[in-house]
Amino acid sequence: MSKTAAKDRTQITMRDIARMAGVSESTVSRALAGSQLVAEHTRLRILELARSTKYAVNEHARNLALGQTRTIEVLFPIERGTLQRVSDPFFVDMVAELIDALSTHDYDVLLSTSPPWSEVRPGCAFLGGRADGVIFVGQGRHREEIAEFARDNRIVVTWGAGGRRDEGCVIGTDNVRGGYLAARHLIALGRRQIAFLGDCTLPEIEERYEGYCAALREAGMEPGDALRINAPFDIDGARTVTVGLDRFGRHFDAIFAASDMIAMAAMANLQAAGARIPDDVAVVGFDDVAMAAHMHPALTTVRQNIAEGAQLMTAKIMAMLQGEKPKGEMLPAKLIIRDSCGAPLSMRQESGDQT
Amino acid sequence: MSKTAAKDRTQITMRDIARMAGVSESTVSRALAGSQLVAEHTRLRILELARSTKYAVNEHARNLALGQTRTIEVLFPIERGTLQRVSDPFFVDMVAELIDALSTHDYDVLLSTSPPWSEVRPGCAFLGGRADGVIFVGQGRHREEIAEFARDNRIVVTWGAGGRRDEGCVIGTDNVRGGYLAARHLIALGRRQIAFLGDCTLPEIEERYEGYCAALREAGMEPGDALRINAPFDIDGARTVTVGLDRFGRHFDAIFAASDMIAMAAMANLQAAGARIPDDVAVVGFDDVAMAAHMHPALTTVRQNIAEGAQLMTAKIMAMLQGEKPKGEMLPAKLIIRDSCGAPLSMRQESGDQT
DNA sequence: CTGTTAGCGCATTCAC
C-alpha cells in the first residue's frame, strides 16, 4: 500500500494522448516540441488535447532520452545538524536572483544543503545526473573540498573568495577591496580604534579582514587581535557581538562589521549600552541588504551587487555547458555612505548612493 | 558543438562497472541497493569499484524505472519580472528548515518561483513528473489559483492563511490569534491609537489585521482606515512606511507591524524622526526573526515557529505520499515580550521568552 | 508530413 501509492498516480502519458489524437507518439512529441515537421491542424489538435487533459511530459523520461537535465544544483553552506542558521537576507536575494537568472535559460534549481563529499549513502550523494552543474553559494568552511570538487567536475561555479590557487571558477565581490574601502573611509573620518567584527575562518570574511588590515597599515597603524572580534554568522552571532563589546568596553571608536546583519546587531547593542552612533562609535557594514538603508542611523556599508553576481555565475555555468572553460571573476565592491559612519554630506555625493 | 557538449559527458554507467566487476547489471543494481540477494564479497567488490570510479546512479533512469522522484517542489511567492524582492530572513529560515526536514526523508528540493499556472510553454510548466509533490511557501496574491491547484493535484501543501474553504492542506501560524495577541497586549499597556502596518491584500496579513481588529473591538474601539498603513513586503516597503508615518504624524501611540522587517524599518524611521520607542510609540512585530532580539530596543513580536512549521508540512506531504488525506493545521502564535512595547518586567515572566 | 524502430540507464520480474 505504502509502496504503491506513489506509483499508482496513473500519470497520463504521451501514448495516451497519441491514441486520443489518433496519431503516433512521435507526432505528439514533435507537436509538443514545436517542431515544424508537423501539420498545423494536427499540432493544434494535440496541443488542445494536452491542455484539456492537463498532460505534462515526464521530465525524467525526457531528460533520460536527451541526456541532459536542464537543472542546476545550488548548494547552501549551511551546516546540517548544527543549529547554525544563516538567516541572512543576503541568501534569499542571492537564491532568488539565481533562480531568476537560471530560469531565463530554462534551467531549474535543485536546492541542497548537503555537499557531495558528505557521502552518507554509497552512491546516492550528488550529481547523479540530476543536475548539469553545481553552484556553491559561499564556501563556508569547505574551501578545500569545493576546490577539489571543482577540479574533478567540469561544471562547477562557486561564489566566494577569489581563487588565488586552482579553485575552478570562483565569482565573488572584491572582498579585499571592500574591506579596504570600509576601513580607509573610517580612518579618513578620523577614527583610530577600528574594531573588526567577523569570523575570519570563513574565506570571504578573511579577505575583508585583509583589506581592513591593508588600510590600517597604509595609515601607519598595526591591526591587532585586540580589535578583532569573532562574530559568527549563525544565530548566536549577535550575542557574541555583545560579549565582544562588553569585553572591550569603549576601547574603539569605530566598527567595521563583516556583514550588515552583524552590523545591525552591533548597532543595537551599542545603542542599548548608551553609545551614540556615529558620534561615539562609527559603524560600517558589508552587503547592503535592503534593510541597511532603513536602519537608524542608516547604515554605511559596502555593497555587493547580488543580481549581477547571480547573472555572472549563471553566464559562467552556461559557458561551461557549452564546453568552454571560463575563468573566475571579481565584482567591484562599492562603498555606500550613509549615516552610521558620521561622514559629512560632502563625501556622499562622490559615493553616488542611489538610495 | 553546443548541442553535443551536454551529452558528451560520457557518464560512467552501471553497465561499465558491471563489466569491470565481471557481473551483470542486475547484480550491480542489487549491490548498490543494498539487497540481501547478493554475496557479501561481490557486493563489497562492486561498492569499492563504484567508489573508485566515482560512479553515481543516474537518478533520471532510476526514477523513471521506479516511478517516483524523491523530490518535492518548493514554490516561492516571488513575482518574477517585477522588482519585488522579499529579502526576508523568514524565507531563508523556512527554506532551510524545509530542506532539512525533507532531506531527512531522503527527498530533494526543487526550488522555483514560477507557479504552474503561468504556462509560458505548452506542456513544460510544472509537475512534469519531476517532483512527487509541491509546497507553496506562502500564498502571495494567488490564493485562489493555489487552492484550485491543490484541488486538482493530490500532493500539495501550502503555507499560509488557514483554509476556511476547500483549499487543500494549508499549514500556517494562527495569524488571527497572533494579531489579536499583539493588539491586545498594546491595549493592555494603555495604548489607544494603534496603527497597523501591512499589506492586507496578502492572506496572511489580512488575518493578522483581522485579529488586530478583534482585539480593538473587544476593547470598545473601532478600527479605522486612518490607522491602517499599507506597507508591502517588497523592497519599497520600508519607504512606504516612512510615507505612512509622515502622513499620520504622531496620531498614533503604537504600531503593530505585520512582519519584523517592517517593524524594524518603522522603528528606524520613527527614531530618525525623533520619536522615542517605546515611550512615544510602542512597537510589536510578527515573525520573531533572529535579528528581532538584537534590535534596539529589542523587538516585541509574535513568534512563528518556523522549524515546527517546516516539519509539519513535511509530515503532511509524506502522509499524502502514503495515500492519506491529511487536513490543514494551525500552529499556535506566541507573543514574545521584549522592550519595544514598553511592557513592565512583570509581564515578561508570563510570556516565557527564552531569549 | 507521419509512423516505425531503437535506445537513454536502471529496477525488477522471472528463470537458472
Add this chain to the structure above:
DNA sequence: GTGAATGCGCTAACAG
C-alpha cells in the same frame, strides 16, 4: 546468488 529479459516515458534517427 546471479543473469536474461522486459519496461519506465520519451526523443531521435530512419524510412516511408
